[in-house]
Amino acid sequence: MTTATRPAPRKVSRPRADALRNRERIVTAAQQMFVEHGPDVPLDEIARRAGVGNATLYRNFPDRDALVREVVCSVMDRTAEAAERALAETGDAFTALEHFVHTAADERISALCPMVSGTFDQHHPDLEASRERVESLVEEVMGRAVTAGQLRPDVGAFDLLVAVAQLSRPPAGTDCLRGDRFVHRHLQIFLDGLRAPARSALPGSAVTVEELRQSCPTA
Structure with missing residues (x-):
């Protein structure tokens, strides 16, 4: 044998x-x-x-698509790392959420949507893995603040991510770098509106994964 x-x-x-x-x-x-x-x-x-x-x-x-995909993945990976750092904080849960939001804005996630061309592979395994990691971690950061009674429970993870993307976008007609001085001020105004107890009922419903992906293919 x-x-x-x-x-x-x-x-x-x-x-x-x-x-x-x-x-x-x-x-x-x-x-x-x-x-x-x-x-x-x-x-x-x-x-x-x-x-x-x-x-x-x-x-x-x-090719350009390969470079764009790497940039998108690197931004999402650093955003996920910011969420992990927020989860590692042992203090106030809402303060940890604030730290995450301001760090995510500095990654300029508002630039991701227009970076995707018509030929971009939206379902590439690397992109899917980075996206799923961000989704899970952001939900965990928010869930901890909800459990602590500090975050209004009618806000979803994608409500947060869409708002961060919109508020970190420079105002029309301004230089993108000069507009940075407005970003964190406006983000803090938004964050203050997320605190519990809520002062009003939100119209509509929380943004879903499907709705976000229709409006921004990288989501």
Whole structure:
């Protein structure tokens, strides 16, 4: 009786540190330029902002959709990390929610919707995984504040995310960076309106996942 030969362990090649840094620089530059100039900014301009050559950009991201997807996922992942930090806070549950909201706004999630082109794969596994992680964590952050009696219970996670996206959008006719000075002020006004007990009944119903995805394909 012969013993089956086990296959040799597969060697996994790991990116060099400088290659990882280049990729991170490209994603950071792309996010900045998408926010400043919109999703159609030339890729060579992104490479120039990142301090890399065009060949390096295309080696990491073969087309615009791949780069857009990476930017969207990175923003959602950092938003999820902000929610995890809020959950790790042991103090006031509503204060933790406030910290999350202001951090999420700094990620400029309002820029995600227009970044999606008609050919963008909205159901790519990486995008789905990042989206589901954000959804679950935001619901947990809000649920803790509701349980503490500090957050009105008729507000859903997507009500919160839509409001953050809208309030972090620069006012029409203003430079997007100069408009930043309004963002956190207006977000705090909004957050104060979420405190329990509610002073009025909200019209309509909480935003659902399906409704949000129809209005913003990355949601």
